[in-house]
Amino acid sequence: MHELSIAMSIVEMAQAEALQRGVQIRAVHVKLGALSGVVKQALLSSYEMACDDTLLRGSRLVIEDVPVVIFCPKCKVPRPLSSVQLFCCGECGTPTSEIVQGRELEVVALETQ
Template sequence: MHELSIAESIVDIVAETVERRGAGRVAAVHLRLGALAGVVDEALLFSFEVAAAGSPVEGAELRIEKVPVTVYCPSCRIDRVLAGVQPLCCPTCGTPTPNVISGTELEVTAMEVEDG
């Protein structure tokens, strides 16, 4: 269960941006979360509330955009989106591929702040 320390890092990143930009209350935080990032979203949502308490991010909503695993298929020579996290093979032709194009993201993309 490392979601709490992940949540603390998210709060730190957002709080630093708030300070730098002199922004007001944070209403929402946007996160891109890859299926292979090893982070459970329910646990993260809960941890985020805890981590945000008492910080400039308190009360903000964490909006998680889930990113599916995309692999490059060397046979079809095209990127293919998987339904789950395994098997890492082309869903169309079945060729195994370790070439993960996306799905490991764990990135704060944006925040929404209240004006004035």
């Protein structure tokens, strides 16, 4: 359970931006990859806790789930992965470990007013 420390980092980052820009933040938008190692529900509940006693108090965390995309070495194109239990091309079945997308853990935008 490392979601609380992740949530605290997010709040810290957003707070620094808020101070720097002199704005109030209503929501923080993050991208969360299926292979980020972070559990969405745990992050959401940790966020509320992490916001306490900060400028972010009362703000929302908006999470965009990022599915895994692999690169098929045979088809030579990126393909969505249908299951993280089976890393292979959904079209031709070629196994691959080349991950194009899905490890994201990023703050992408701040909703201000």
